[in-house]
Amino acid sequence: MTLPESTTHSTIVALATPPGKGGVAVVRVSGDKVTDIAEQILGKSISPRHAHYLPFFDTNKQQLDQGVAIYFKEPHSFTGEDVIEFQGHGGPVVMDLLIESILACGARMARPGEFSERAFLNDKLDLAQAEAIADLIDSGSQQAARSALRSLSGEFSNCVHQLVAKVIELRMYVEAAIDFPDEEIDFLADDKVANQLSQIIEDLNQLLFKAQQGSLLREGMKIVIAGKPNAGKSSLLNALSGKESAIVTEIAGTTRDVLSEQINIDGLPLHIFDTAGLREAGDVVEQIGIERATQEIRTADRVLLVVDASEDQVFFDIAEQITQFIPADIQLPPITIIRNKCDLTGDEPSSVQVGEQFCITLSAKQQLGITELRQHLKQIVGYQSGESGIFMARRRHLDALERASEHLQTGYSQLIQSAAGEILAEELKLTQNCLNEITGEFSADDLLGKIFSSFCIGK
Ligand code: GDP
Structure with missing residues (x-):
């Protein structure tokens, strides 16, 4: 995937905590100018992964605050780039001054979701995990937060990967059967393909059910009382x-x-x-x-x-x-x-x-x-509270799973009705693409832009 240079190489800065007054506020910076910025703001370079309690200076060497700075050297950071976090006193003016000084050192303001976008582009997270960060922050109930955390930790993505692996395995088998039609055994007439395919359909349906439950936790239901x-x-x-x-x-x-x-009723909004x-x-x-x-x-x-x-x-x-x-x-x-x-x-x-x-x-x-x-x-709505293993899912994920399910069904009927190996192979390929859309391994750039722009700044 090619991205404009401004997206990949510039150093970005944003307030990572909510705007307003608070005990502590965090300003996050990511990109290749982080070490220069650290030296300018702190007056010295700092070692990675340690909390340093230091004064913060503006570009005229005037002290503007005193706080904790933590440097995460790439690739061991949230974005996969050099990252520094300044924890200062949570006042809007102090934070504005700090951000202005960082901008003066050559950073630019981050767009909404840009930190997560970089984490995704640098393979620190897949797309479903990046979306789960936003969902965890936005969760309206304990159940929603727990299922968002499950998605964030990669449980949902792992299930998708396992399904993709099974689809690929079957696809290779079917394609081999097409490529070597003269082999003595007719691979496609063999029950093995039909059995594997029904197993994949069953696994997909189970995943779809869990995703539907997760989507209910996120979207809820609109109820109108009339009469x-x-x-x-x-x-x-x-x-x-x-x-x-x-x-x-x-x-x-x-x-x-x-x-x-x-x-919310047992977590269902x-x-x-x-x-x-x-x-x-x-x-x-x-x-x-x-x-x-x-x-x-x-x-x-x-x-x-x-x-x-x-x-x-x-x-x-x-x-x-x-x-x-x-x-x-x-x-x-x-x-x-x-x-x-x-x-x-x-x-x-x-x-x-x-x-x-x-x-x-x-x-x-x-x-x-x-x-x-x-x-x-x-x-x-078929909501089962207490159902374990629910993943936070979005409409986008359900669409992809539903389309994947349709392709598998079409492939299955073609196999049963006419042993149509080519069509089955094609349907398996389309299934694989749909599943890969969930984790972002098969996504259009404009989809990525749309997803990350709905995040808030500093994420
Ligand atoms: P709305 O116009 O449909 O919103 O109705 P309200 O909720 O304002 O209720 C109209 C009237 O019916 C009020 O005097 C309520 O106290 C009464 N009411 C509502 N529900 C009940 C109920 O379950 N039992 C009884 N006995 N009265 C009710």
Whole structure:
């Protein structure tokens, strides 16, 4: 891969800690000018891998701070280049002065994600590991952090490498069979190829499952609470979030805008939106609220359609309540019917499934049946909390695994139906490319740019 000289050879600097005031802040520098910069800022050269407590100077030899400097000599550093970290007092002005002095010594400001990008380009990390750094920092739950760490330590990449190795082995075997068609044994008719291929398909599916779980931990689910005014939508948001986020009143039409809360159920993040009651709007503000509600419904992963069980006896055709207010051409997301206010009807809380349709009976106000609802939300996306070995995965990884799986399936049917060795070999090659995209061994430069630019500066 060829990269512009400015990307590979310049020395970069950035604040590695969050901006603002703190006890300590860290400025990180990477590149071939690091030793010169160290001498200028510290007034002397320092030995690698030791913490040196020293004054920091600007280019006019004026002291600007006093702190710890650690030098990591290439290739034994995060980026694989010479790196120095200055740990100074965490004030924005002090840090700005330090960075300005480092810039004056010939460094330039790092772009977002540039340290990780260099680590990737210098083979210190593969792409999935580099992405896991960002995911570890952004993780919203303990489960998400643990799975990001698993990806960062290379567990996900190792599984991908093992699969790639199996694909290559099979591909070599199949290609040999094509190249030597006169051999007495017909390699392709042999069960061995079909068996190996089904084993690879099974391994890939297991990896895909773990990646899907990891992706759920990262992305979560968008849940929209909808229904007629006074059905108990705001009460349900409050019951799920455990907070009084939404105003609950007996006056219909109280929620006029969309309120949202982020909660997590055993690590599964849920972005919950409470919307204005669906009815003929009383005034223009309510009308806008209803339009916004329909917008949210469009993009939801799931709608919780709340009905007042003490008034509405209809069970499964209640979805019509929504369709009355949503243009017919919009495809509705899957709906779970919530029969609220079971304390008034005397029904026990329950969770029932009829075909594809789910109906949960609960009382938002009395907090009855909320555990069943939480369980249901985990179940509909197949989330298994406590599942060990989940990797943090992104949509990009799932796409690559899904495409790899399709190629393997096509190869398998071609083998079974017509012993088409050439097609199988080609499909195996495409599978290998898809898998290599995950670790970055087969990636377009613009993809790399896109991935690293979404990181924050200093990473
Ligand atoms: P929304 O307009 O759909 O958001 O409904 P609210 O959450 O504001 O609730 C409307 C009214 O129904 C309020 O007086 C709530 O106290 C009441 N309510 C909500 N859930 C329940 C419930 O489970 N049982 C009972 N008895 N009342 C409820």
